[in-house]
Amino acid sequence: MPRSYDPSTIESKWQKRWEDAGVYKTDLKKAKDPYYGMMMFPYPSGDRLHIGHWYSYAPADSYYRFMRMHGKDVFEPMGFDAFGLPAENHAVKTGVHPDASTRKNVDTMILQLKRMGCMFDWSRMVNTSTPEYYRWTQWLFLQMYSHKLCYHKEANVNFCPSCQTVLANEQAQDGTCERCGTTVVQKPLTQWFWKITQYAEKLLKNLDGLDWPEKTKTMQRNWIGRSEGVKFKEKIKDLNIEVEVFDTVPQTFLAQTFTVIAPEHSLVEKLIQGTSHEKPVQEFVEYIRKKKAGNRFNIQTDMEGIFTGRYIENPFGTGDLPIWIASYVVADYGTGIVNCSAHDERDFAFAKKYGIPLKLAMVPPDAELRAKVENFEVAYCKAPDGILIDPPELAGKTWHHARNEIIDYIEEEGFGTRTVHFRLRDWLVSRQRYWGAPIPIVYDPEGNPHPVPEEHLPWLLPTDVEFKPTGKSPLYYSKEFRERTEKIFGKGWTPEFDTMDTFVCSSFYYLMYLQSEGHGMKMESKKMKAESLVDPHMEKTWMPADCYVGGAEHACMHLIYARFVMMALKDFGFVSIEEPFKKVVHQGTITHKGAKMSKSRGNVVSPDAFVDRHGSDVFRMYLMFTGPYTDGGDWNDAGIKGIDRFVFRLFRLFEEKLEKGNKGDKGNKGLKGLPAATMSKLHATIKKVGDDIAQLHFNTALSALMSLLNELEKEETIPVDVGQTIAKLLAPLAPHLAEELWEMTGGTGFIIDQHWPAFDPKLLKSDTMTIVVQVNGKLRASMEVDAKASKEEIIAAAKEEENVKKYIAGGIKKEIYVQGKLVSFVAES
RNA sequence: GCCAUGGUGGCGGAAUGGUAUACGCGCGCGACUCAAAAUCGCGUUCCCGUAAGGGAUUGAGGGUUCAAGUCCCUCCCAUGGCACCA
Numbered sequence: 001m002p003r004s005y006d007p008s009t010i011e012s013k014w015q016k017r018w019e020d021a022g023v024y025k026t027d028l029k030k031a032k033d034p035y036y037g038m039m040m041f042p043y044p045s046g047d048r049l050h051i052g053h054w055y056s057y058a059p060a061d062s063y064y065r066f067m068r069m070h071g072k073d074v075f076e077p078m079g080f081d082a083f084g085l086p087a088e089n090h091a092v093k094t095g096v097h098p099d100a101s102t103r104k105n106v107d108t109m110i111l112q113l114k115r116m117g118c119m120f121d122w123s124r125m126v127n128t129s130t131p132e133y134y135r136w137t138q139w140l141f142l143q144m145y146s147h148k149l150c151y152h153k154e155a156n157v158n159f160c161p162s163c164q165t166v167l168a169n170e171q172a173q174d175g176t177c178e179r180c181g182t183t184v185v186q187k188p189l190t191q192w193f194w195k196i197t198q199y200a201e202k203l204l205k206n207l208d209g210l211d212w213p214e215k216t217k218t219m220q221r222n223w224i225g226r227s228e229g230v231k232f233k234e235k236i237k238d239l240n241i242e243v244e245v246f247d248t249v250p251q252t253f254l255a256q257t258f259t260v261i262a263p264e265h266s267l268v269e270k271l272i273q274g275t276s277h278e279k280p281v282q283e284f285v286e287y288i289r290k291k292k293a294g295n296r297f298n299i300q301t302d303m304e305g306i307f308t309g310r311y312i313e314n315p316f317g318t319g320d321l322p323i324w325i326a327s328y329v330v331a332d333y334g335t336g337i338v339n340c341s342a343h344d345e346r347d348f349a350f351a352k353k354y355g356i357p358l359k360l361a362m363v364p365p366d367a368e369l370r371a372k373v374e375n376f377e378v379a380y381c382k383a384p385d386g387i388l389i390d391p392p393e394l395a396g397k398t399w400h401h402a403r404n405e406i407i408d409y410i411e412e413e414g415f416g417t418r419t420v421h422f423r424l425r426d427w428l429v430s431r432q433r434y435w436g437a438p439i440p441i442v443y444d445p446e447g448n449p450h451p452v453p454e455e456h457l458p459w460l461l462p463t464d465v466e467f468k469p470t471g472k473s474p475l476y477y478s479k480e481f482r483e484r485t486e487k488i489f490g491k492g493w494t495p496e497f498d499t500m501d502t503f504v505c506s507s508f509y510y511l512m513y514l515q516s517e518g519h520g521m522k523m524e525s526k527k528m529k530a531e532s533l534v535d536p537h538m539e540k541t542w543m544p545a546d547c548y549v550g551g552a553e554h555a556c557m558h559l560i561y562a563r564f565v566m567m568a569l570k571d572f573g574f575v576s577i578e579e580p581f582k583k584v585v586h587q588g589t590i591t592h593k594g595a596k597m598s599k600s601r602g603n604v605v606s607p608d609a610f611v612d613r614h615g616s617d618v619f620r621m622y623l624m625f626t627g628p629y630t631d632g633g634d635w636n637d638a639g640i641k642g643i644d645r646f647v648f649r650l651f652r653l654f655e656e657k658l659e660k661g662n663k664g665d666k667g668n669k670g671l672k673g674l675p676a677a678t679m680s681k682l683h684a685t686i687k688k689v690g691d692d693i694a695q696l697h698f699n700t701a702l703s704a705l706m707s708l709l710n711e712l713e714k715e716e717t718i719p720v721d722v723g724q725t726i727a728k729l730l731a732p733l734a735p736h737l738a739e740e741l742w743e744m745t746g747g748t749g750f751i752i753d754q755h756w757p758a759f760d761p762k763l764l765k766s767d768t769m770t771i772v773v774q775v776n777g778k779l780r781a782s783m784e785v786d787a788k789a790s791k792e793e794i795i796a797a798a799k800e801e802e803n804v805k806k807y808i809a810g811g812i813k814k815e816i817y818v819q820g821k822l823v824s825f826v827a828e829s
Numbered sequence: 830g831c832c833a834u835g836g837u838g839g840c841g842g843a844a845u846g847g848u849a850u851a852c853g854c855g856c857g858c859g860a861c862u863c864a865a866a867a868u869c870g871c872g873u874u875c876c877c878g879u880a881a882g883g884g885a886u887u888g889a890g891g892g893u894u895c896a897a898g899u900c901c902c903u904c905c906c907a908u909g910g911c912a913c914c915a
């Protein structure tokens with residue numbers, strides 16, 4: 001009796017065998033041809049694995065399996081980004097300690113991940129919330145501290161009133177909290193920052209050499225936002241204050257007639273103190289602050305300002321510039337103060353609105369436009385062919401060409417200096433939350449910060465706390481934490497109560513997978529051996545990760561932080577390279593009913609039922625088959641039947657038609673016993689499946705395999721070596737099924753350890769070819785000809801085709817032959 | 830508004846300037862069955878035609894070419910990113 005395909009038996013059978021044999025445990029020290037295949041590790045939420053996890057991990061695993069079959073020593077680790085808000089929110093709601101719920105979630109998730117059948121090497125799993133791990137998160141903090149890349153400052157920070165915590169700029173991009181969508185407010189707090197801006201230039205420059213999606217690189221470039229310009233030093237009249245003003249378009253600096261300053265700027269108070277402008281300005285600033293907090297600010301309709309009563313002192317001999325407060329000025333870009341002229345859309349509109357005088361330093365070549373510009377009817381800005389009229393020394397030059405000369409001129413005259421500015425802000429790493437790595441800092445009785453010495457790491461997260469968000473860090477209420485600090489450092493000393501942003505934890509986990517002592521380090525052991533983060537030999541062997549698959553939503557957060565940390569670690573001397581990820585791939589998003597799946601929308605689809613019914617292989621292949629991997633798509637289970645049938649038929653083919661006896665691995669030699677056309681198809685499929693998987697085009701690889709199956713089903717028997725080749729082609733895409741088929745052919749060992757089959761280029765061509773005939777671009781006939789036929793023979797044959805004759809009866813003007821493809825005639829009209 | 834990517838059957842989608850609609854879903858007809866499911870066979874872009882064949886067709890409109898889904902121009906639509914950064 002032939003068996004029929006039963007995924008649950010077959011899949012658990014192979015998962016057990018893999019585990020027993022340790023097939024996916026990589027000996028990191030002995031690897032000859034290392035390949036580090038990473039996927040973004042998940043947050044261990046209480047909900048089960050969702051389709052997004054599957055879509056990210058399973059196809060990535062297929063790709064890495066393909067690499068392994070090409071002889072690579074693939075290391076495919078998995079771990080958990082286990083600190084974070086959800087566990088804490090859960091604790092607030094239920095009283096379950098985040099550590100307990102996280103451990104439980106991790107355990108469930110491991111079981112689910114194992115059912116997926118990926119090549120995860122569980123022996124090197126990491127969990128960022130364990131002391132063994134966060135010891136290193138804290139160590140990283142201390143390194144940043146001792147290398148002066150870490151500083152403490154009171155600053156206005158993005159604060160989410162709902163999460164009761166501060167957010168990094170990256171986490172509050174559109175003025176709302178990345179996590180809960182609440183409008184973020186500005187709040188002054190003393191916080192810890194990491195100087196990512198010190199690496200802005202390098203973060204930007206290195207992008208060019210990375211095999212990352214162009215889109216992601218562009219996003220990072222924009223996020224870093226480098227701009228070159230001039231910095232002017234200027235004095236405020238009647239006050240002994242010097243300010244700096246940044247200008248990226250210095251060509252028209254002599255047209256400047258006023259200056260604007262951001263309402264939130266710290267200088268505002270000094271400008272108005274004790275003057276008649278004090279009260280109205282304060283009212284205005286408060287008014288703008290409220291308006292900005294309420295909703296997003298619209299430049300078109302919300303351009304507003306007020307005069308401060310102060311002036312910039314006569315900088316270039318062009319008269320004093322009145323200082324206005326303007327709603328459109330960004331406080332934390334450049335210096336928050338801008339000199340304005342008629343050659344900027346916003347400045348122009350602002351001046352018009354408030355009747356501020358304007359002048360020109362440049363005019364258009366076109367006379368008609370010039371008249372309008374000179375009348376100040378339109379703003380004339382950033383025009384490459386604009387003609388300068390001021391300064392006289394450079395008059396007549398075009399805006400585009402004069403840039404460098406103008407800057408030289410400005411420097412020579414001593415007005416200002418060349419400067420580069422970045423949009424990138426320093427990374428705010430403090431969080432007023434419980435469930436994170438404690439910041440290893442203590443304060444002496446005078447309130448000065450001191451790093452916690454390394455021997456006290458891990459600086460344990462206390463457990464005697466309340467989780468309720470109060471705006472104050474939960475650690476503030478821990479008695480044990482305070483006592484511990486006083487005991488070690490002395491009376492009156494207090495710990496830092498904030499914890500670190502979870503993006504810190506995930507910024508170096510690619511190195512933690514490689515840690516020589518693995519994750520088994522016992523924390524009670526006083527002699528924690530590893531003195532540095534990663535063994536230099538391991539780091540040299542395995543870094544950078546060859547490929548990193550994960551969501552595009554991390555383009556400006558995780559993927560920029562990880563790069564920064566790696567660069568810093570290199571400068572500290574702990575690693576040898578700057579960039580952690582050689583290649584990055586973003587899987588597309590799986591939506592449902594047109595929207596991103598989310599609990600709040602109630603459109604989350606759980607994969608569990610599908611995996612139960614169809615098996616992990618079918619589910620994985622279905623996800624891969626629906627479309628290009630980087631596109632994602634809308635979830636719809638209607639087509640899963642197609643993959644079910646494919647697997648059913650394939651299995652039946654092996655059960656019923658596989659050549660009996662004569663079993664054993666014949667490698668890829670001597671594929672015999674099939675008609676030439678079928679052989680040709682087989683080899684074309686080997687080529688296509690290989691090419692496609694190499695480019696992560698899983699959908700077309702699968703369709704090629706389906707197409708091959710359609711052919712093979714016409715055969716009476718399938719030779720064993722053909723069966724083995726098919727099993728190998730299937731191995732990356734359907735790992736369990738492929739092992740089973742491999743076993744059926746009498747193959748020895750695991751199929752994942754077999755070498756990817758080679759194709760014979762000679763067999764790709766059959767002995768006949770199909771030539772189509774076009775007349776005037778229209779398809780008129782199709783003919784089978786001998787593959788060796790000459791051009792002349794083919795054209796002659798084409799002319800004899802019945803359906804062609806009638807269209808070329810009037811004569812032929814032109815004959816075109818495309819080798820092996822077509823004949824095209826242009827008929828006399 | 831700016832930048833990027835895309836728009837192909839009823840649906841997911843395939844196609845180095847060279848047979849558009851592969852592969853799969855769905856659907857129709859038939860076989861098996863008391864029946865249904867499953868399975869198997871045939872068909873399936875649209876229009877005309879019993880057929881042979883003809884015509885139309887890759888968001889719209891132009892262009893280049895013997896030949897355009899593919900290249901160029903204009904426009905429309907969708908998605909993603911950016912958007913007061915001087």
